Amino acid sequence: MSVKYSQLKAMMAITKGSLKAVFRSPSAVIFSIAFPLIFILVFGFIGGGSRVSLSIAFSAETDTLNPIYPALKKIAGIRIVDKSGQALKEDLEKGRVTAIIDIRKSGIENPPYTINISSSEAVNPQNLQVLQSILNAVIAGINQQTFSNTPTIAMVNSRIEKIPGRVYRTIDFILPGQLGFSLLSAGVFGVAFLFFNLRQQLVLKRFYATPIRRPYIVLGEALSRVIFQMMTAIIIIGVGHYAFKFTLVNGFETFLTIMLLSFIALLLFMGFGFIVSSLAKNESSIPPLANLITLPQFLLAGTFFSIDAFPTWLQPICKVLPLTHFNNAMRNIAFEGAALSACGKELMILGAWIVVVYAVAFKTFKWE
Known part of the structure; x- marks a missing residue:
């Protein structure tokens, strides 16, 4: 057979x-x-815990009429994320966004503006230090060119608000x-x-x-x-x-x-x-x-x-x-x-x- x-x-x-x-x-x-x-x-x-890119978003309450806002947008090393609400919060928790920048009028003459930074535990602390250095450099440049009679146009809040997130x-x-x-x-x-x-x-x-x-x-x-x-x-x-x-x-x-x-x-x-x-x-x-x-x-x-x-x-x-x-x-x-x-x-x-x-x-x- x-x-x-x-x-x-x-x-x-x-x-x-x-x-x-x-x-x-x-x-x-x-x-x-x-x-x-x-x-x-x-x-x-x-590599340790280093991030690959530096990206920021602006809070919905940010005063966009101040000179710091357009100066930050012109910096080639920073990517601006155009998101808000829950979508932005999720990106922050997952480390996609390095920080959320909130620029507001301080209510006093010196300095006229206050900058607050929100981030998450998923972001490398070194990147936050770089971001703070960039903000201070931008402020110093504006002070020198436009506001020479003012001690400083803005103050960066040294306390960074962090939300929980996975380490990336x-x-x-x-x-x-x-x-x-x-x-x-x-x-x-x-x-x-x-x-x-x-x-x-x-x-x-x-x-x-x-x-x-x-x-x-x-x-x-x-x-x-x-x-x-x-x-x-x-x-x-x-x-x-x-x-x-x-x-x-x-x-x-x-x-x-x-x-x-x-x-x-x-x-x-x-x-x-x-x-x-x-x-x-x-x-x-x-x-x-x-x-x-x-x-x-x-x-x-x-x-x-x-x-x-x-x-x-x-x-x-x-x-x-x-x-x-x-x-x-x-x-x-x-x-x-x-x-x-x-x-x-x-x-x-x-x-x-x-x-x-x-x-x-x-x-x-x-x-x-």
């Missing part, structure tokens, strides 16, 4: 063999695990970027080299001699990459959380949400790999093609610092890149405890990229 050929068993056999090959590849281990961990270790040890560490910003870098590198370089070599070594052609169908061949090889990369994601998150206190707000629930987001992003990045493997004429042409995809995202997608630090004309380009939206979504999930459904904008953009990338991949993919 003949036994029916199992496509699923054949696919899993391919997955098992390919996974063994991945673990035996030094380059796969280095790019997927070693490089991201090195960056995490470096920033984990030297450098690792909370850096680790999502490094995980994204690992997923992107593995998806593009790993898949590109894998399928190019399978064609060159006639492995795919040998598969044709077996009863296994073509989709199962691709799924088997792709599944091995997914399993390997999910394992590296667990390692990266585990080292960040237990060694450097990377924030997972809701514990294991947050971890599972991050893993699901990582899986979605990896599917997208593997699509880029399929395209590169098909366009490459020889093995030496794979790195240049892959770097055209990975390097701009590595540099411009908020891996090491916020895209707000880039020139205004460059920021729209940054916001188009898929890695930017993975990084943003992961930071919201990890530090703010957002559910995957709350990252609708990021998921829609990643989904749109998946549709476009796989449409191109299906059009260009070569079996021989």
Whole structure:
């Protein structure tokens, strides 16, 4: 009696063999695990609790007719957040906003204005010291230019009102970027080299001699990459959380949400790999093609610092890149405890990229 050929068993056999090959590849281990961990270790040890950007908001009661207000808005190193009410309070609690500035008339002649600062425990104290120094420098400049006959136009209240908030560490910003870098590198370089070599070594052609169908061949090889990369994601998150206190707000629930987001992003990045493997004429042409995809995202997608630090004309380009939206979504999930459904904008953009990338991949993919 003949036994029916199992496509699923054949696919899993391919997955098992390919996974063994991945673990035996030094380059796969280095790019997927070693490089991201090195960056995490470096920033984990030297970063402490430092913030990436300095942003402020003005209270609704702020006197906007005084000269301090427009002077602060002109400072290039300060980003003004245009929010109010509960939304502003939430940003302050989560460390998105460094401080809320309240400039009011003091009711006396000297000084005519008083500046009060509200912040949260989620903000690095060093940033508050920098902000106080900037305020005092602005006041001194105005005194010298316009109010030479007045001792000072304003006094900064040395007592900073703080509301409770989680401590935001450098690792909370850096680790999502490094995980994204690992997923992107593995998806593009790993898949590109894998399928190019399978064609060159006639492995795919040998598969044709077996009863296994073509989709199962691709799924088997792709599944091995997914399993390997999910394992590296667990390692990266585990080292960040237990060694450097990377924030997972809701514990294991947050971890599972991050893993699901990582899986979605990896599917997208593997699509880029399929395209590169098909366009490459020889093995030496794979790195240049892959770097055209990975390097701009590595540099411009908020891996090491916020895209707000880039020139205004460059920021729209940054916001188009898929890695930017993975990084943003992961930071919201990890530090703010957002559910995957709350990252609708990021998921829609990643989904749109998946549709476009796989449409191109299906059009260009070569079996021989």
